[in-house]
Amino acid sequence: MVRWREVKLLYLRELRAALREKMIVTNSIVLPIVLYPFILWAMFTGVMFVQGQTEGFVSRVVIEGLPAAHAALGRQIERDDRFEVRKVSPTRAEAERQIREGDLDALVVFAPAPDDGRALPDNFAVTIVCDGAKERSTGARDRVKGMIAKHREAWLKRESARLGATPADWQAFTIQERNVASGRQMGSFLMSMMLPLFFVVMVAMGCFYPAVDATAGERERNTWETLMSLAASRGSIVAAKYLYVATMGCVAGLLNLVAMALSMKPMLSPLLARAGESFDFSVSPGAALVGVLAALLLAGFVAAGMMIFASFARTFKDGQSMITPFYLIVLMPILLVNGQGVKLTWPLAFLPVANISLMMREALTGSFPWPQMAVTVAVSILLILASLRLATAILRFEDVVIGSYGGSLQKLIRDRLLRRSPGGAEVRA
Numbered sequence: 001m002v003r004w005r006e007v008k009l010l011y012l013r014e015l016r017a018a019l020r021e022k023m024i025v026t027n028s029i030v031l032p033i034v035l036y037p038f039i040l041w042a043m044f045t046g047v048m049f050v051q052g053q054t055e056g057f058v059s060r061v062v063i064e065g066l067p068a069a070h071a072a073l074g075r076q077i078e079r080d081d082r083f084e085v086r087k088v089s090p091t092r093a094e095a096e097r098q099i100r101e102g103d104l105d106a107l108v109v110f111a112p113a114p115d116d117g118r119a120l121p122d123n124f125a126v127t128i129v130c131d132g133a134k135e136r137s138t139g140a141r142d143r144v145k146g147m148i149a150k151h152r153e154a155w156l157k158r159e160s161a162r163l164g165a166t167p168a169d170w171q172a173f174t175i176q177e178r179n180v181a182s183g184r185q186m187g188s189f190l191m192s193m194m195l196p197l198f199f200v201v202m203v204a205m206g207c208f209y210p211a212v213d214a215t216a217g218e219r220e221r222n223t224w225e226t227l228m229s230l231a232a233s234r235g236s237i238v239a240a241k242y243l244y245v246a247t248m249g250c251v252a253g254l255l256n257l258v259a260m261a262l263s264m265k266p267m268l269s270p271l272l273a274r275a276g277e278s279f280d281f282s283v284s285p286g287a288a289l290v291g292v293l294a295a296l297l298l299a300g301f302v303a304a305g306m307m308i309f310a311s312f313a314r315t316f317k318d319g320q321s322m323i324t325p326f327y328l329i330v331l332m333p334i335l336l337v338n339g340q341g342v343k344l345t346w347p348l349a350f351l352p353v354a355n356i357s358l359m360m361r362e363a364l365t366g367s368f369p370w371p372q373m374a375v376t377v378a379v380s381i382l383l384i385l386a387s388l389r390l391a392t393a394i395l396r397f398e399d400v401v402i403g404s405y406g407g408s409l410q411k412l413i414r415d416r417l418l419r420r421s422p423g424g425a426e427v428r429a
Helices: 004-018 023-054 067-079 092-101 114-117 134-162 184-218 224-228 234-274 285-312 315-339 354-364 370-394 398-402 409-418
Strands: 059-064 083-084 106-111 124-129
Touching: 004 023, 004 067, 004 184, 004 285, 023 184, 059 067, 059 134, 059 398, 067 134, 083 106, 083 134, 092 106, 092 124, 106 134, 106 315, 184 224, 184 234, 184 285, 184 315, 184 354, 224 234, 224 398, 234 285, 234 370, 285 370, 315 354, 354 370, 370 409
Parallel strands: 059 083, 059 106
Antiparallel strands: 106 124
């Protein structure tokens, strides 16, 4: 029998004890705030650093067969500080060998334009030889291509003007891009691809150590028997421990969402601005409410599942080993559906964990498919109730509570819960 006054007292006792545990505070409060924002910062700082290093390379190139009519292109490349133009031209085989060995970055070979292209005087074709497995070599290729393309475009404009043709006469078509999405829509899209994954990881991590500490940790400290001797009922003790674990997981998830949402703009904006994009990373009130609901549902399910597995551990180390497979199972659905274009459909609304993640993604993008979201909430609540029912049934047995049961969860369900033939004393409280 659950007495809520007892649950409240025991729940507050568990929270106070948790705040004195360095490992629990670190994994449930500190890491959600600093870890993934730091990873995000380190990742994009690394990208910008690599880009800067690549731009700082001096590309070593050899130019062959440059037409005299385009000597200006050769002079332009030579004057560019990003290029070192080798004057001595090796044979084709020797140049390719130097490129493979990293002594040369690119070989640029000019040749007459093939077929109908020869009708235009001084037209040309270019072959750029590089090593696609070396970033420095591909960077040299891209630099040379950019300069040749600009030179050729200017040359074509001059030739067309000399022949009395306008650019519209010789350009078959042009391609223009226009993004109709607003900055807020682009920011919401980017957040929807990143936040749900980190959210699930952090909720699971936030539940991990509290679940082990509330069960196996009590046994290892020899305080479980003392707790059982209190005047509180067995149901109240289990309910308080469950609420404590779920609270830590929910707090970890919400703290991670807040930290990520606040850190994405200052960390990503400089990089995105260089690409000419404008992003608004604000979160709507509706999406924030869905995030809170998702944290409650996911933490409720993960906490119940982890406590079930940790109930069979005798030591903290055993508890970590028993919970790890469940932790990986929780992450698997989100990894399967974390792809662009995946929506919260009717089948996915019945898939645990993935449905909650997709519900968050839809809300972040401003979409609220209420029927599918209602199914997601119902399925999640049913899973929580089923997990709690199983946990309550397991902890009725005295040998499981004190840690003397030597079997597994599967064996206990098969031999005691399904066959109704308990091998240990069943305590009803």
